[in-house]
Amino acid sequence: MKKSAYIYGVLNALKTWEYCFGFGVIIISVILTLVLKITYNNIEHGAINLFITGTMEGNVLLQITAPVLPIFVCINNKSIFACKNKNEILTFYKSKRVLVQVLTNVTIGISVFILSFLFILFAVLILFPGSAGGAEQQIGFFKELYAASPTLFIFVYIIHAAICGGAYALLGTSLKLLFGRTDIALFVPLVFYGCFSRIVDAMPIFAQMVYYITPMYTFDIASIDVPLEKNVAEIAFVIIMGLTMLYSSYRKHHKLLLNHKERIANVEDTGAF
Amino acid sequence: MKELLKNIWILVCVFLFFMGISAESMHYLQATRGIMPTAFETFLLTSNETHFILFPLMYILLLISMGGGIGEIQDKLTPYKLLKNAILISIAYVVLFIFANTFYALLTTDIKYVFSNTWSYSSELSSIGLSPLLICIISILLILMRNIFCVYTVSLINTLTRKRHWGFWILFLITYIDFSFYRMLHIRYPLGILPIEHTRITYTEALLPSTYEYSRFPYFISFIYWILLIGIVLIIFILISNRRRKHS
Numbered sequence: 001m002k003k004s005a006y007i008y009g010v011l012n013a014l015k016t017w018e019y020c021f022g023f024g025v026i027i028i029s030v031i032l033t034l035v036l037k038i039t040y041n042n043i044e045h046g047a048i049n050l051f052i053t054g055t056m057e058g059n060v061l062l063q064i065t066a067p068v069l070p071i072f073v074c075i076n077n078k079s080i081f082a083c084k085n086k087n088e089i090l091t092f093y094k095s096k097r098v099l100v101q102v103l104t105n106v107t108i109g110i111s112v113f114i115l116s117f118l119f120i121l122f123a124v125l126i127l128f129p130g131s132a133g134g135a136e137q138q139i140g141f142f143k144e145l146y147a148a149s150p151t152l153f154i155f156v157y158i159i160h161a162a163i164c165g166g167a168y169a170l171l172g173t174s175l176k177l178l179f180g181r182t183d184i185a186l187f188v189p190l191v192f193y194g195c196f197s198r199i200v201d202a203m204p205i206f207a208q209m210v211y212y213i214t215p216m217y218t219f220d221i222a223s224i225d226v227p228l229e230k231n232v233a234e235i236a237f238v239i240i241m242g243l244t245m246l247y248s249s250y251r252k253h254h255k256l257l258l259n260h261k262e263r264i265a266n267v268e269d270t271g272a273f
Numbered sequence: 274m275k276e277l278l279k280n281i282w283i284l285v286c287v288f289l290f291f292m293g294i295s296a297e298s299m300h301y302l303q304a305t306r307g308i309m310p311t312a313f314e315t316f317l318l319t320s321n322e323t324h325f326i327l328f329p330l331m332y333i334l335l336l337i338s339m340g341g342g343i344g345e346i347q348d349k350l351t352p353y354k355l356l357k358n359a360i361l362i363s364i365a366y367v368v369l370f371i372f373a374n375t376f377y378a379l380l381t382t383d384i385k386y387v388f389s390n391t392w393s394y395s396s397e398l399s400s401i402g403l404s405p406l407l408i409c410i411i412s413i414l415l416i417l418m419r420n421i422f423c424v425y426t427v428s429l430i431n432t433l434t435r436k437r438h439w440g441f442w443i444l445f446l447i448t449y450i451d452f453s454f455y456r457m458l459h460i461r462y463p464l465g466i467l468p469i470e471h472t473r474i475t476y477t478e479a480l481l482p483s484t485y486e487y488s489r490f491p492y493f494i495s496f497i498y499w500i501l502l503i504g505i506v507l508i509i510f511i512l513i514s515n516r517r518r519k520h521s
Contacts, residue, residue, distance in 0.1 A: 032457075033457075060449055060452050061445065064445060065445050183437070186441075187441070195294075195329050195333065201296065201297050202377075
């Protein structure tokens with residue numbers, strides 16, 4: 001049976017070292033956080049509590065690498081990131097499968113969080129069955145949901161992480177298409193996430209204006225002083241930026257393709273290039 | 274270095290980020306101390322703050338290394354050439370840091386007061402007993418050496434794996450260890466083994482706050498620490514390059 005390019009791309013990415021590494025970083029960081037927290041802090045051994053403790057703010061490695069992970073895991077996907085220069089991207093555009101490849105990368109970015117979080121959830125459910133009381137750490141804007149239904153909270157939490165992963169994968173892929181450089185695609189979103197707020201803070205009036213959309217806590221749903229609307233606005237801003245760059249890249253390459261076609265037509269008509 | 278100069282936009286971004294960080298430090302000093310800090314004090318607040326060193330300054334190092342072509346795959350293993358490249362990138366980083374800090378101080382503070390070599394408030398830094406300029410020089414050297422080590426290690430990992438982006442994970446690892454080591458293992462007093470302790474000018478506390486019994490070890494130990502680390506990476510590089518040369 002012939003597989004579609006989308007499924008083929010996703011399945012291929014799952015087998016790469018980069019995907020395994022990204023998946024491993026999440027799992028190892030959670031295990032490390034949990035082991036040390038259980039050893040020294042004596043936290044309650046409830047599955048949901050352990051899951052939250054392991055994946056939330058106590059997990060520094062996950063917090064600092066979260067914007068780079070969804071892009072890193074699709075970097076060896078033999079499509080957009082395989083293009084080494086602008087000419088190869090132009091050739092890639094000619095194949096008219098850009099949208100499928102972007103969707104593939106976004107799916108891979110989403111999947112790394114969903115798969116790893118589900119893996120952790122199942123592991124803690126098997127090892128420590130049952131839920132023990134309330135979470136010891138503060139849960140930000142979803143605390144009412146957590147109080148009402150911890151299971152639903154976990155579901156929303158995983159979806160939230162997946163959406164963030166997808167948004168940053170989209171931004172990274174768009175950057176690659178626009179600038180043609182993998183390192184820009186990989187690290188600019190991270191620097192943007194970690195440093196953009198500093199520039200904004202330098203200009204207090206500007207900071208007030210763009211407070212809601214400045215990426216600072218996109219992955220962090222445990223911050224008590226961050227409202228839900230800010231988090232949603234941050235994710236929306238990253239997605240809009242990704243889409244805008246994707247469109248800019250399309251326009252840029254569309255023009256180049258048209259010029260190329262015109263030149264070929266010119267050669268055919270006049271014999272002069 | 275040529276690679277870095279080609280990517281002017283990266284240098285501009287780095288400059289802006291540094292300016293933003295300087296502004297944040299200056300606003301903090303104005304808000305908490307009610308003083309107009311000098312350029313030296315602003316620089317020291319940034320370069321001595323654990324959170325700044327581990328997060329924004331690390332992200333900026335990532336950006337500038339990317340612009341300097343550290344992610345490029347090297348056809349030939351040339352340890353000394355890569356060390357030179359790491360030194361040049363680190364110098365560019367520090368120079369931009371100083372320029373951005375000074376530029377922001379000039380924009381916001383009285384020119385006569387910007388380069389005043391006296392402490393305008395008493396703090397942990399002023400209690401060291403050295404002038405702000407001297408402490409700034411020590412801090413610049415420590416940050417420079419930390420960056421050389423980080424960039425050189427990134428080059429080593431990239432060369433070993435023959436892939437572009439694996440080496441950058443070392444920066445995340447260093448940050449993670451620096452941030453979490455004592456906190457996670459519940460170590461009460463610092464052991465003097467973490468890179469952050471040898472980057473900061475003042476005492477870096479572990480789990481318990483600073484006391485008179487435990488003070489920062491002498492600065493020359495920090496210099497020796499960084500030279501040793503860079504030396505270890507260089508030796509590993511030379512051994513690997515010799516081995517590969519023999520095989521080829």
